[in-house]
Structures are given as structure tokens and as C-alpha cells.
Amino acid sequence: MKIVYIAPSIIPSRTANSIHVMKMCRAFAQKGYEVTLMVPDNRVSYEPCVEDVFDFYGVERCFQILYLPLPPVKGRGLIFGFEAARRAKKMHPDIVYGRDLPGCFFASMLKLPVIFESHAPIEGFVYGKIFNRLIQRSELMRLVVITRALKDYYSSRYPFIPDKIIVAPDGADPVPDGAVPVVFPNKDKRLQVGYVGHLYSGRGVDVICQLAESCPWADFHVVGGTYKDINAYREKVKPLANLHLHGFKPYTEAERYRIGCDVLIAPYQNKVSVTGNGATTTELWMSPLKIFEYMAAGKAIICSDLPVLREVLVDGRNSLLCDPEDINSWIRALVILSENKDYRIQLGKTARKELINNYSWSARASKVLDTGLKLSER
Secondary structure, X not given: XXXXXXXXXXXXXXXXXXXXXXXXXXXXXXXXXXXXXXXXXXXXHOOOOOOOHHHHHOOOOOXXXXXXXXXXXXXXXXXXXXXXXXXXXXXXOOEEEEOOHHHHHHHHHOOOOEEEEEOOOOXXXXXHHHHHHHOOOOOEEEEEXXXXXXXXXXXXXXXXXXXXXXXXXXXXXXXXXOOOOOOOOOOOOOEEEEEEOOOOOOOOHHHHHHHHHHOOOEEEEEEOOOHHHHHHHHHHOOOOOOEEEEEOOOHHHHHHHHHHOOEEEEOOOOOOEOOOOOOOEOOOOOOOHHHHHHHHHOOEEEEEOOHHHHHOXXXXXXXXXXXXXXXXXXXXXXXXXXXXXHHHHHHHHHHHHHHHHHOOHHHHHHHHXXXXXXXHOO
């Protein structure tokens, strides 16, 4: 069976959405589907010096990537979506799956079965109109959302659609047992605390800086960010011997940093930006890729206690949850984990087990496709 996946992601890039798309395409392909990923050819935004896109994301070359022109004109997103749908029609796919709203809408207009995945409410006059039309079409087999909070949002506004909504949180692959961690200089002498992800507003990097100053008995490792954000933080933060800004690392290398730490933290704030400008926030709906990658690493997790994150994280079972605005609660959590290695290990084991059982990319692919295919056979 054929799947055409349409996404607006920049591939290759450092964005979480590009990782998500590549991992899901691999998961679909590993289930025996013939997968073609269609993305915009946006060369000016590509991660430089990437020789092999698949290797950059740590995935096998088991699906095809088709880059479509992205003309530098107003409305280019609509043009890309139309062209993607037009090409998909010629491929006679069994499913058009996508995170690109115009592409999915135009595919439905061409009578192709569609599964659309949404990670946040659709905003804007034009895209709002397109979404309203898409969800009323019979070709829409499923609307996939990443949290129950987002399902509740759509269900309250579109009473006719709840039966088509399926909740599928983000995912990750468990880190193989033989993976080789980065060995930090003070490993086994000091608590090694890691953060892997973007440095956008609301991600809590300022909290990490405060923790490094308050906890001189621990080493803090920050991995990730754009060139601009990394340089800004290097100029901004107070020089501390126990605070290490490692910069961006490719996916497989970042994994080695995660498993090299004793504790992984995600100090999200009450407003969480999804881009560098901070104009769009996602704290009400997010299912952060970071959390599942942390779970996959099998390390103790300390995370902000936000309502949407409680859909996956349970305080004292697979993580420790802290008040995002109370730095002392974070310090207390670190002290607990530094003084109780067995508890630290148990939290990590539980998180990894729950990841394997519920949140692997393979499990996610089965959930979104198997249900959708049953619908198409009615």
C-alpha cells in the first residue's frame, strides 16, 4: 500500500517537526508501506553541510523524499499544497497523510483519502476557512491530534467531528542498550544534568542558568539551539564552571549526550514559544518531542508541572514535576535525585518502559493508520 506524506517541514533542519516527520515516515515504511514524503524545496533554510539527510536524522533510507518548488511569492504555502496534492493524485496512494493543511485539503478535493495531523489550533482567516471545509469532507478519514487538550478544543468547536479525532502523543524510539554515551569529565563524581532542545523563549534555559548557580555540586549541559540563540546565551549567561553550552548536535550525537546524563530536565515556562520570535505559543496543546526522547534515554526526568504534560508524565512515577516559577522546587528535586541514586534509576526505568509500551514511533504509526484504514473499508 502507498502513503504520500505531505509536510511543510524544512528538511534537513534543526526543527522538532522535521524530526517528527522523518521518524513517522520511517515508522510507516517499516510497517511495509511504500512511503513518499513531499516537502518544500527551501534551500535557503537548510541545515548547512548535511551530506546525507537520512543519516542526519538517524533513520534508514527506507522511503523517498520528493522536494517540490516553493516559489518566493505570497500564498506560496497554498501553491505548495496544491502541487503536492496534484502529484499525489498521479501516484494513486491509498492514504495521503499530512501535517500540511493545504496539501491535505487539495488532496481531499481530488477524492483521495486523507488523514490530517494537527499539533495546535488552526489559526488565520484563510487557513481557518480551509480547515472548516476539510473537516466536513467525507475524504477526511481521521484528524490526528497530539493531546487530549487539543481534542477537547476541536470537539467543543466542531461538535460533528469528535468521532473522527484520534489522540496520538508524540513519540521516540528507545535508545538501544548498546548505545555509547558521552562521558563527561566529572561523571560519577558530580550529578550530570542535561537539557537537549531549542533555546526559544519559554523553554526554561534561564532556569537552568539559575540552577547551575544554586547547585555548584552538579554539572549542567545544554545541547541544542540555533546559531543566533546559542551565541546570545553565551554572551548573556554568567560564566560558571559547571554550566556547559555545547551547541547544536546532530540527532544521533544528541542522543549520546542524553544517555550520558544522570538527570534530564525540561523547565518549560507558562508561555512556551514554538519559534524564535515568541509570537506563537503552544503551552496549552503541546506534546513535546523532548519529553519522549528523555523517556527513551531511560534517565530520571524533572519537568514543569503543566496540565497538558500530565497527560504523559506522572509525578513520582516516571518523573518529578515542579512549579515552573518556583526555582526552589527545582533545586529540591535535584537534591532528591542526587542523594538517592536508586530512586533516580527507578524513575528512568519506568519512563523508558512506558515509552516502549505506549509511545514508540512504531506504536504511533499503528495507532494512526490502523484506525484510519478501518474507516476507509466501511
